[in-house]
Amino acid sequence: MxxxxxxxxxxxxxxxxxxxxxxxxxxxxxxxxxxxxxxxxxxxxxxxxxxxxxxxxxxxxxxxxxxxxxxxxxxxxxxxxxxxxxxxxxxxxxxxxxxxxxxxxxxxxxxxxxxxxxxxxxxxxxxxxxxxxxxGVDFRPPPGTDWNLITGDETAIPAVAGILDWLPAGTPAKVWIEVAHPDDRRPIPTEADAEITWLVRDPARPDRCRQLVDAVRAAELPEGTPYAWIAGESGTVKALRRHLVSERGFDRKAVKFTGYWKLGVTEEDLIAEAIREAAEGSAAGEADEVQARAQAERNA
The missing domain is CATH 2.40.30.10 (Translation factors)
Incomplete structure (x- = not known):
């Protein structure tokens, strides 16, 4: 069994x-x-x-x-x-x-x-x-959450849409989605009180992660206890998490972050890296966690 x-x-x-x-x-x-x-x-x-x-x-x-x-x-x-x-x-x-x-x-x-x-x-x-x-479900705001911050790129649109569809009516949410083309923007049905900002990527910018990070950094965020869900390119995700925790004062436990892909790296490379880390881990639980992280990494 x-x-x-x-x-x-x-x-x-x-x-x-x-x-x-x-x-x-x-x-x-x-x-x-x-x-x-x-x-x-x-x-x-x-x-x-x-x-x-x-x-x-x-x-x-x-x-x-x-x-x-x-x-x-x-x-x-x-x-x-x-x-x-x-x-x-x-x-x-x-x-x-x-x-x-x-x-x-x-x-x-x-x-x-x-x-x-x-x-x-x-x-x-x-x-x-x-x-x-x-x-396989990561979006789990704890009790006492007053509002949600959600960010992602085009690889995260299905997840963002699923989250916004699931959020109860009237739930406050600030959402940023970065896409490659203006026509990638699309309606996302939700009963939540969601403010969705679409960012069209500038291919001329060498700093791949800054556009989304800069948009969140410049935003005025609501009062109350937040829960953040961040997904997309790994470098961007890490930069956003660092901003929210270090500069905005978010509780680390209230920031769920997942690198769906990593610029210049294939998923095979990510899996191989996770396997190596698991082999070096001394506890089975550590190996299981590394394997789970590898399975969460995504590459279109």
């Missing part, structure tokens, strides 16, 4: 939709999607893509608690390409799962290139939640 709150789902592409210059939506189907237990908010899961030339992802035989070391032990040239993504939408009638991909053209990562080429019938797998209250 596995204790893992996640399980594998073998799925296939139903349809594709180009949402904006930098975003595409892939809708997936599968007979057992009724067992996919979306926790809402920023629910993440692992996506397994086939290597070029393969009809389906090559997964490890072990699909229980030991799936990660089993996947790691496979031939890197053959094993499936693993990435982390956020649920954009899950529907029960009909059974459909939407995933939004940030695109970077032919120079982007394997997931973005796969999304650009995806056609109905293409086969992929996901390692997704089997219970609604699972470890």
């Amino acid at each position: 596995t204790s893992n709150p996640f399980r594998f789902f073998d799925l296939h592409v139903l349809r594709t939709e180009r949402l904006s210059p930098s975003m595409a939506r892939i809708t997936l189907g599968g007979e057992d999607l009724d067992r996919f237990a979306d926790g809402g908010r920023d629910q993440r899961f692992k996506l397994f893509l086939p290597q070029p030339g393969q009809e389906a992802p090559v997964l490890p035989d072990e699909r229980g608690d030991g799936w990660f070391p089993a996947w790691q032990a496979q031939d890197p040239a053959v094993r499936s390409i693993m990435r982390s993504y956020t649920v954009s939408a899950l529907r029960q009638d009909p059974l459909e799962l939407d995933i939004d991909f940030a695109l970077h053209g032919t120079t982007g990562g394997p997931a973005g290139r796969w999304a650009l080429a995806a056609r109905p019938g293409d086969r992929i797998s996901v390692f997704g939640p089997a219970v609604a209250d699972n470890g």
Whole structure:
């Protein structure tokens, strides 16, 4: 009996939709999607893509608690390409799962290139939640939170949209989203009292993280006890966390920060780094935490 709150789902592409210059939506189907237990908010899961030339992802035989070391032990040239993504939408009638991909053209990562080429019938797998209250949901404001600060780039739009959809009506929220193109901006439905600021990235700026950081630094923030959720490029995320904690006085425990990707670094590099750190850890709990961090790193 596995204790893992996640399980594998073998799925296939139903349809594709180009949402904006930098975003595409892939809708997936599968007979057992009724067992996919979306926790809402920023629910993440692992996506397994086939290597070029393969009809389906090559997964490890072990699909229980030991799936990660089993996947790691496979031939890197053959094993499936693993990435982390956020649920954009899950529907029960009909059974459909939407995933939004940030695109970077032919120079982007394997997931973005796969999304650009995806056609109905293409086969992929996901390692997704089997219970609604699972470890793949990070947005958890504690009791006593008066307002929320949320930031992200285009890779975080699905998570930001899920969070804003989940927030109770009237909940104060200050939101900044950085995108590559003006047409990447889109309506985000919410009943929260959310002030959403869209920032269009200036490609001429050499300081990749400063635009979003400068916007938050210049903002007048509400009174009361805040909770911050920060996601996107790792360098930007770290700079924002440093600003909020050191300059704004946010409680460290009230700032949830996740690097979805890192400029100039692939997810394979991030996973390898986390594995090395886990091997050096003296306690199993430390290794588990490092592995969880590696699985939270995302790269389009």
